[in-house]
Amino acid sequence: MPSLTLPRLLFLAILLRAILFSHGLYQDAHSTLKYTDIDYYVFTDASRALFHRKSPYTRETYRYTPLLAWILYPTNWWFSYGKFIFALSDIVAGWGIYRILLRRGGGMTESRALWYAATCWLLNPMVATISTRGSSEGLLGVMVVGMLWAAVGENTILAGALLGLSTHFKIYPVLYAPAMLLAMERDATFTLSSYVQCIRNFITCRRVLFSLSALATFLGLNLVMYAIYGDEFAEHTFLHHVVRLDHRHNFSPYNVLLYLVSSPDGSSEVPFAKGAFLPQMLLAGVLIPLVAAKKDLAGTMFAQTFAFVAFNKVCTSQVCPPLHSLVPTAVLIPSTVFHVVHSPPPVHPPL
Numbered sequence: 104m105p106s107l108t109l110p111r112l113l114f115l116a117i118l119l120r121a122i123l124f125s126h127g128l129y130q131d132a133h134s135t136l137k138y139t140d141i142d143y144y145v146f147t148d149a150s151r152a153l154f155h156r157k158s159p160y161t162r163e164t165y166r167y168t169p170l171l172a173w174i175l176y177p178t179n180w181w182f183s184y185g186k187f188i189f190a191l192s193d194i195v196a197g198w199g200i201y202r203i204l205l206r207r208g209g210g211m212t213e214s215r216a217l218w219y220a221a222t223c224w225l226l227n228p229m230v231a232t233i234s235t236r237g238s239s240e241g242l243l244g245v246m247v248v249g250m251l252w253a254a255v256g257e258n259t260i261l262a263g264a265l266l267g268l269s270t271h272f273k274i275y276p277v278l279y280a281p282a283m284l285l286a287m288e289r290d291a292t293f294t295l296s297s298y299v300q301c302i303r304n305f306i307t308c309r310r311v312l313f314s315l316s317a318l319a320t321f322l323g324l325n326l327v328m329y330a331i332y333g334d335e336f337a338e339h340t341f342l343h344h345v346v347r348l349d350h351r352h353n354f355s356p357y358n359v360l361l362y363l364v365s366s367p368d369g370s371s372e373v374p375f376a377k378g379a380f381l382p383q384m385l386l387a388g389v390l391i392p393l394v395a396a397k398k399d400l401a402g403t404m405f406a407q408t409f410a411f412v413a414f415n416k417v418c419t420s421q422v423c424p425p426l427h428s429l430v431p432t433a434v435l436i437p438s439t440v441f442h443v444v445h446s447p448p449p450v451h452p453p454l
Contacts, residue, residue, distance in 0.1 A: 107217045109201065116197060116225035120190040123235040128183070139186075143237025146171060146185060147178045148401055154179045160335045168271055168340050169328055171239060189234040192241040197225035199248040206255050207401065236378040250276075253400055254283055259309050263316025270317075271324045274341060275411055278388045280317065282403045284310055285396035304371050 110383040127138035150173040151157035159165055159172040175185040197220050204216035224230055234241040246269035253262035262283065269276040288310050328336045357379055395403040 107214065107221065109198075109217065112201075112217055112221055112225055113194065113198070115221075116194055116231075117285070119222075119231050120193065120235055122399045123185070123191065123231055124186060127186070127235055138232075138236060140236040140238050141241070143185060144239070146175050146239065147190050150175045150178050158332055158335065160332065160339050166339050167239070168324075169243075169332055169336065174242075184421075185235050186235055187263065189237065189239060189241040190231075191449075192245040193230060193234045194225070196241065196245040196248045199245065199252050203248070203252050203255055203401065207250075222226055232428060243269060246272065247276060247279075247288050247404075250279070250283075251404060253344055254286070254400060259287075259313045260316045263313040264320045266313075266326070267317040267320025267322075270321050278384070278411060279404055281388060282392040282396040282407060286312065286400040286403070287313065289397070346401060356414065360416070367406065383411060386414065 130138040145162060145165050146167075148162040149167075149169075150160050151163045152159050153176060154170055155171075159169050165172070174374070177184045195225060200223070200383070201220040204211050204219055205213065230241075246265055250262055250265035250269060253265060266283070267278060288305075288307050295414075323337075328340075340391045359425050391406050391410060393404060395406060
């Protein structure tokens, strides 16, 4: 049996996506049940609006950054261009996962790294199907993987820039900022008596550089988009997701509550739709980084993503690819990150 090598793995990954891509074209042409994701039609309609010198937000339900519509601008001539870009992003993300696994060490051989990258991402049929149907999560996946790769390689400016870019695309990558900041330096253990000293020690050159890079990228993109599209950019890209009520194809624990409240006669004295993200942010953005970031950054980012997805108001299959991209890191989490205390077996007196 031939051994798995990187060229063979990339060839199989490309072949899988090519087959699904071709099947999608056939199914769309010959079946009433379309292979293409409904969101892809939203993306392409927004790009068509740009082509006609209109705002992408003239397309109802377009709740994304205009940058995505600009990236998909060539769909005005080749409708499937976006699917090609998303599938290509999958391949790049898979290569990045492989490189991260090799860099982390810990007994990770090239063969094991290839198999982890293959089973969790490159040859994962769910990931390949989602991207070839036209979901943009592949783009976010490659940004998250690239950010982790830069952080592991101590490329501070690039890691910050990718954090700012990914947060511009979707809000949730901002959760990784506390973990990345904590993991950058090996600070002394926090004590109440040394509170002021801990704050002084926390402010280092690398952390300041990372923060400035992330803020410059995030604010720069947002200011440009706001200058062009005004309040509708802020409303549809960010503010809408705070009060969003989506009770369709939703696996969230809030699904039934959202369904009841969204009915014409539904109401709730507790505004959980607006406050549901608070416990989610506390867990994923504060508690998990404090517990684990200094011990294992990659494993912490996986735990943060898992907590965010599990407790999000909207949980669909489209939000899973960024989680899958960090699964290989989960199997390498040291036992000291989430320490489990095992009680010793009871000692019985001899009979």
